[in-house]
Amino acid sequence: MKVVVIGGTGLIGSKLVGKLKEHGHEAVPAAPDTGVNTLTGEGLAEVLRDASVVADVSNSPSFADDAVMEFFRTSTTNLLNAEAEAGVTHHVALSVVGTERLQQSGYFRAKQAQEELIKASGIPYSIVHATQFFEFMNGITDAATDGDTVRLAPVGIQPVHSDDVAAQVGRTAVGAPVNGVVEVAGPDRYQLDDLIREGLAARNDPRTVAADPHATYFGAELAEDTLLPGPDAHLGETRFTDWLAQQQ
Structure with a gap:
């Protein structure tokens, strides 16, 4: 099976390409540095030739409200149009648990717009909602820092390792389209402020x-369950404490 991975040279994409190849699939990384640009359409027709599945794990280079909306609207529209021309039969996209509950944030409004384009495209699809990656904890910390203080809402969070996200996206990509959302989260639930304290220590x-x-x-107020997955989420194997110990 030929799977084109949009954003295939990034954190999740490179891992996804490796996992798909390990299972005997033809996994093709597609990104600007491989000659594929979803914002301009450059290289899309060529890379999608004979592809059965497209897995879009790309992300906007800017989180500014207008820029991120432009990125997801333009890239997703170009990608879906090219897939329709190429006869792709399964579109998989990586998004975020709680996207629909985080609409005060420009970034999550853009992710919601991306999901709505996918649902309206007519192409069979699966959307993978992941909780926050372990690797993203530093970014959360820095975004919430005011001087020497990190201000965080004491709400639930269930972070996940990027390896486990890539594995779930891979399983979803080679399976039948669900025409809905699949969730993936880490095995342990924390309180956000406690999680960041642990990382800082x-x-x-x-x-x-x-x-x-x-x-x-990121601009949105949080309720206790805003960032938490539902009861049917697939749980990764890697624990945050083990991953944190490996970083030292």
């Missing part, structure tokens, strides 16, 4: 964490 980072119920997450 492991790195001997002197910043302090303040639990603030009104602290925003």
